[in-house]
Amino acid sequence: MSERYSFSLTTFSPSGKLVQIEYAINAVAAGAPSVAIKATNGIVLATEKKQSALHDETSLHKIEPIAKNVGMVYSGMGPDYRVLIRKARKLAQQYMLMYQCPIPTLQIVQRIASVMQEYTQSGGVRPFGVSLLMAGWDHDENRPYLYQCDPSGAYFAWKATAIGKNFVNGKTFLEKRYSETLELEDAVHTAILTLKESFEGQMTEDNIELGICDQNGFRRLSPSEVKDYLAAIV
């Protein structure tokens, strides 16, 4: 793909900006909202998945496991996300092969962020049009970690954050609602409420996705489990 181009397509503007990355960030901001909250005993990932009634909603997922102890969600371009899922999974397994140890969250975040940075500098490619929210449980330190990876390759550790459409309002909402003593159950509740702020229409178990990362690992919740949580907020 990039064998013929020896020069980068992402170049500096006179003001010192890399406009391609700015545009990629705009693509993320136009995507469906995603929210993540770190609680004392785990992390919740939540995202809006609006599909038409004709879609088979079970066949495509936004919240995906990367390793037994790490999962992620995105806002932005779905096809770009798929590429990153594959790369992240392979990197996590390479780590396991060498060290016989589950990959610490920061390590996989750094590796994926490095991949995303490559695509802003390599020849003939464009930046990824996604921001990732990666949630993992570190067994060594026995605590959860939440990170965001941007199209530029920058990564940030968060206690709670929102990305995608209306993310500014989402973060303001979280600033008010977040507390250090939040437990996972309450965090799920808060995440759903944050999504609800920008949600048009009725939230059902088929148009949102939830994922949980705790001591027992990462898993995506089934629609019936999502339904139970939704029932609590009505």
Add this chain to the structure above:
Amino acid sequence: MSIMSYNGSALVAMIGKDCVAIASDKRFGIQGQTVSMEFPKIFEMGPQLYIGLPGLATDIQTVAQRLTFRVNLYELRENKRIRPKTFMSMVSNLLYERRFGPYFVDPVIAGLEPVTHKPFVASMDLIGCPMVTEDFVVGGTCSEQLYGMCESLWEPNLEPDDLFETISQSILNAVDRDALAGWGAVVYIIEKDKVTTKTLKARMD
């Protein structure tokens, strides 16, 4: 002529009560001729993590250097000390990468877990098959003699001073029955707050 007995070596590691000890001989020889009596075969990989490398002398040095390379990068990337079990997997991986042209070393690993200070010993073959034991591990040209000595002298929960005596007698008497190993011995006793190095007075033949 076997490549593993070209230079000659003796390595042993033992578990004690909240401590581990690792000992090696100091001979560097080229078949029958002794060239040096100060050849180190035990290398520090962390404050309480040591690896002993018996086998071909050039590979002893190369493997030690390449492992240090990997461990240093690991510690920089992960911002933490490597744990003995993870280190064992790293050594295993390094050796298996050369499955069809191996490094001629049989590593012996001894260390204490970072937080719990639980003792750990392990050994592996030249292509990285790991073996974790709860008592002792041996390696080198006189491994058979070392097995015999350790099996008779070792008992569980030895205090550091007693462990030192036990491991010293094991290695001294084993190398005395091997022409290619000996010419001095060194012992490292690793406890949670300090590491003591002792050189043994041995038969210099």
